Amino acid sequence: MAEQFHTLVVRVENKPGVLARVSGLFARRGFNIQSLAVAPTDNELFSRLTIVVDAESAPMEQVVKQLDKLINVVRIQELSPGDSVSRELILVTVNLTEGSEDNIMREIESFDANVLSVGDKKIMVSLSGPPEMINEFETVLEKYGIVEVQRTGIVALATIAK
Numbered sequence: 001m002a003e004q005f006h007t008l009v010v011r012v013e014n015k016p017g018v019l020a021r022v023s024g025l026f027a028r029r030g031f032n033i034q035s036l037a038v039a040p041t042d043n044e045l046f047s048r049l050t051i052v053v054d055a056e057s058a059p060m061e062q063v064v065k066q067l068d069k070l071i072n073v074v075r076i077q078e079l080s081p082g083d084s085v086s087r088e089l090i091l092v093t094v095n096l097t098e099g100s101e102d103n104i105m106r107e108i109e110s111f112d113a114n115v116l117s118v119g120d121k122k123i124m125v126s127l128s129g130p131p132e133m134i135n136e137f138e139t140v141l142e143k144y145g146i147v148e149v150q151r152t153g154i155v156a157l158a159t160i161a162k
Contacts, residue, residue, distance in 0.1 A: 006060050010049040011075040018072045031058035035153035086156040089128040095145035111137050
């Protein structure tokens with residue numbers, strides 16, 4: 001089965017408007033961004049974008065060619081699943097109903113998630129891990145009634161060569 005998504009790491013100049021130009025390029029070309037995470041690097045002159053692109057909407061060669069044309073793009077790297085580590089963070093608030101507390105706690109513990117806040121009728125938890133695990137965790141919690149959810153988007157690094 002072919003991959004559904006491409007993960008790109010794009011090093012850009014840390015200047016106003018760069019993110020708008022990158023996202024505008026994707027919009028103009030009809031490329032669908034599945035996930036986007038942006039942060040400055042250890043060098044304040046640059047930022048790092050981790051972009052997960054829908055493979056069906058965007059042939060990788062075309063995406064790279066278009067990104068490479070942008071003046072503020074310094075480096076583009078494609079991360080293949082076998083040669084990289086991807087993680088995502090989820091924060092989720094779930095309803096606590098009478099009798100559901102023990103079941104919810106078992107689910108939270110089974111994923112090694114962290115309880116962040118507990119109220120009379122709600123609980124907030126966090127979990128970081130591979131995107132597939134985050135999807136599964138969110139699905140499990142849906143049956144209890146998700147009040148609010150926030151996901152960071154995928155961040156990824158190439159694995160360390162041996």
